[in-house]
Amino acid sequence: xxxxxxxDFDLVYKTLLKEQLEALDxxxxxxxxxxxxxxxxxSKDKLDMLTASLKRYGIEILSKQNVTLIERIKNxxxxxxxxxxxxxxxxxxxxxxxxxxxYAHLSTAFSENTYNSIENYMILKKVDLVKELMCNTSLTLxxxxxxxxxxxxxxxxxxxxxxxxxxxxxxLRIMKxxxxx
Numbered sequence: 001x002x003x004x005x006x007x008d009f010d011l012v013y014k015t016l017l018k019e020q021l022e023a024l025d026x027x028x029x030x031x032x033x034x035x036x037x038x039x040x041x042x043s044k045d046k047l048d049m050l051t052a053s054l055k056r057y058g059i060e061i062l063s064k065q066n067v068t069l070i071e072r073i074k075n076x077x078x079x080x081x082x083x084x085x086x087x088x089x090x091x092x093x094x095x096x097x098x099x100x101x102x103y104a105h106l107s108t109a110f111s112e113n114t115y116n117s118i119e120n121y122m123i124l125k126k127v128d129l130v131k132e133l134m135c136n137t138s139l140t141l142x143x144x145x146x147x148x149x150x151x152x153x154x155x156x157x158x159x160x161x162x163x164x165x166x167x168x169x170x171x172l173r174i175m176k177x178x179x180x181x
Contacts, residue, residue, distance in 0.1 A: 004136075004137075009082070010079070014030060016057055016059070017036060017054075020053045020054055021050070023053070024046055024050055024053070026038060026042065026050065027039035027040060035068075035072075047061075066109055067113070069099070069101075069106070069109055070109065070110060070114060073109075073110055073118065074121070076094070076099060077091070077095075077121065080095075081122075081125055081148070084147075084149075087149055091118070095118070106118065123159055123163065126159070127159060127164065130144055130148065130156065130160060130168070131164075131171065133147070133148075134171070134175070135172070135175050141157070141168055144156065
């Protein structure tokens with residue numbers, strides 16, 4: 001049996017962080033996505049304990065501001081792709097509004113730190129979602145293209161092949177054979 005879940009990334013993130021920060025009696029407030037403002041000075045012991053407790057959940061405290069910004073961009077893109085309502089807005093506008101930087105600044109910082117463009121990263125994430133939907137649902141390629149706002153199935157197939165080197169149908173055949181083994 002397969003269960004499909006929908007979750008609010010922001011709520012999960014804030015709830016988990018709130019529990020961990022309050023357990024260590026750390027005064028805080030949330031900034032924008034990926035930012036926590038610690039009130040007062042944080043001792044090295046508490047920082048180490050917080051780091052260890054968050055690591056269990058795959059959350060890492062980042063020390064460099066640019067690295068943090070890149071992670072915030074990636075998280076915002078993930079949110080954008082998961083929420084159809086957000087996708088009614090252009091990605092550049094969404095990122096600028098969400099992260100409070102100009103898109104030019106975000107794009108430059110992202111490229112300089114990842115050697116990849118935001119647009120290319122977005123395509124890679126969309127193709128990953130296509131793979132996930134193909135393998136874990138009974139949606140047709142047409143339904144997947146519609147769900148992820150591709151202009152056509154041909155557009156989806158072209159991006160898929162350019163990114164993976166495989167057509168969607170060949171990818172699905174390979175995955176089904178793998179599951180049979």
